Amino acid sequence: MAAGKLVYNQNCLVCHQADGGGVPHLNPPLSQTDYVLGEKARLIGVVLNGLDAHEPINDEVYSNVMPAHNFLTDQQIADVLTFVRNSFENKASAVSVAEVKAERAKKK
Ligand code: HEC
Incomplete structure (x- = not known):
């Protein structure tokens, strides 16, 4: 969760905001x-x-x-999505590195 928060702050916060609330009509x-x-x-x-x-x-x-954020590593994406799925009033299962790897492999 701590690692995911760091990835979030550096890559997502500028658009989706610190509280995950986004910006009306934009993000x-x-x-x-x-x-x-x-x-x-x-x-x-x-x-x-x-x-x-x-x-x-x-x-x-x-x-x-x-x-696209495909420059992030599988680990960083797993961490940030686990963070997002368990922040901002969300409660959902963690995302694993293997799940990210499988999705990346599908990419055309
Ligand atoms: C430059 C601004 C920007 C950045 C940076 C950004 N997003 Fe987004 N994000 C958007 C916009 C705009 C949409 C909606 C696009 C559309 O409707 O076609 C979106 C959609 C989404 C969605 C799907 C819709 C929803 O609200 O559930 C998710 C999930 C998401 N972003 C997560 C992230 C994560 C995680 C990061 C960081 C790794 C990130 N975004 C970085 C602007 C951004």
């Missing part, structure tokens, strides 16, 4: 969203590949583009 919150609490493969994919869908997230659309 979505990371609290209680289907992405964060849902299927881990999809969540890992968002971090590896970024997101440029602008589809509603908890009934709001966000206009910024999430950049």
Whole structure:
């Protein structure tokens, strides 16, 4: 969790904010969203590949583009997603290095 928080502060906080609340209309919150609490493969994919869908997230659309974060190591992504899934009022299972590795291997 401590390692994940460090990755978060250095790579995600600028857009998703310290409290995971995001910025209205620009960057979505990371609290209680289907992405964060849902299927881990999809969540890992968002971090590896970024997101440029602008589809509603908890009934709001966000206009910024999430950049790909494939420069982070499997360990860093596992740590940051475990942190996010257990912060900002979320409670969900940890993400493992093996799960990130498997998703990265799928990348076209
Ligand atoms: C430059 C700003 C920016 C940075 C940096 C950024 N994001 Fe995002 N993120 C976004 C935007 C904008 C979207 C929504 C894109 C869309 O709707 O198409 C998004 C979407 C998401 C989503 C899916 C939607 C949701 O709210 O659940 C997750 C999960 C996520 N980001 C996690 C992260 C994590 C973890 C990091 C750090 C490793 C990170 N983001 C870094 C801007 C950013």
